[in-house]
Amino acid sequence: MMPLAIAGALVVLLPLAGLVGRVELADLGGLVSSPAAATALGLSLRTAAIATALVVVLGVPLAFALHAMRGAARAVARALVLIPLVLPPVVGGLALLYAFGRRGLLGEAVGGSLAFTTTAVVLAQTFVALPFMVVAVESALAARTGRHEAVAATLGASRTRILATVTLPALGPALATGAVLAFARALGEFGATLTFAGSLEGVTRTAPLEVYLARETDPGAAAALSLVMVAIAIVVVAVAYRPVGSAR
Template sequence: MTRSRGPGGEVAVGLPRWVYLPALLGACFVILPLVAMLLEIDWAHFVPLVTSESSRAALLLSLKTATASTVLCVLIGVPMALVLARSSFPGQSVLRSFVLLPLVLPPVVGGIALLYTFGRQGLLGQQLEAFGVRIAFTTTAVVLAQTFVALPFLVVSLEGALRTAGRRYETVAATLGARPTTVLRRVTLPLVLPGLISGAVLAFARSLGEFGATLTFAGSLQGVTRTLPLEIYLQRETDPEAAVALSLLLVLVAALIVIGTSRRRSGGVL
């Protein structure tokens, strides 16, 4: 284990040297498949492949639905995280387990659950159908499927940020006479804003790559429910070169989002 002295003269303990070997193996495990994909791309036809009508429609739909599902995750996920982190009630641990369940469920199982809830013969779908509202196999179904699988990412991230931040500043604000809503708006949310943004980015990225629940609950209709992951799957069977090109496009979009957020953090914006 290496040691060095920091600016103030304190001793900084380094990592054991053996740690770097498994860390390098882990990095290679993530990076090498991406390199292999890059080597398989036909760069001469890359632009035509990713700008075809079906590709543009799938990408645009993915961006629209991922944005909508992220907004929905924020609207319902922030209150959920606040309740889980700032209150105590019977069955709280059970509720948290159910909220986090989509993290471990196969997405196709989530799609089936949504289908039996909002489908034409589903638990709520029958009543909605009576009012002429149809959800399954529509763009709305895509948004709901993405929200179902992405919501836990925001809740976990924000709940962790809330617990780490503690309640001392909120207590001081309440002692000074601030109402609960004012404390939430002026103290709590600004304090955990980095965690909220991180959770929203994770939710957006997860929504962008969602496949199983979307296919099961929304189907694959071009321009309506066929998102970019579904387009990649279909192209893989008929045009492998197009599938690889679209896969790289999806990787680039996700990477730009994550890198952009990381730069804002390192720059001290968050």
């Protein structure tokens, strides 16, 4: 068992080691502070933050709705909601384009095409990140017995007050986990963003797109920006699972 565990760890660690080996640490600051890299990273952080807020606002009610459903309808609805988890990103980008593009289903309703705008970046990130919040909250709801809510109801608390003072506080660790994982997924989104939003510098060129473009002209800058994103991802994952460990 241990040799297989070591092999599994190497599958993750060796690529990261290769990435670190490509970067001159003394030059790291200068590489990631170049105008193109700084602009792309700043755009990624801003759009990912907005997408995470949308994920919280939309994902939590969606998780409650799925939890309340029963039977085959629940299975079908869950499968549809979680499709972005397994859908090839470029397919997701095409789907967004055909929904919100100039000739898409809602193109005219949203005032023309949203494609190739910063809003398109946020939509793409929200599309791929939403399932993380839904899975986290629905799993937490399934693990609850409802006993505390029942006690609060017998004491005369309204359903709104029970939700605000009992259920949501109890779901705090799941909400935190879902939010930070959604942020990480939004920050790293590439395929759907490229297909739906394009790669316009300062408008839709996020950090992953900048890495992709820079790898041909400036491999050192691409590796440096990739290393920064790896560091952010490590911090995000550590924060995501800290509440779960504390709750236990």
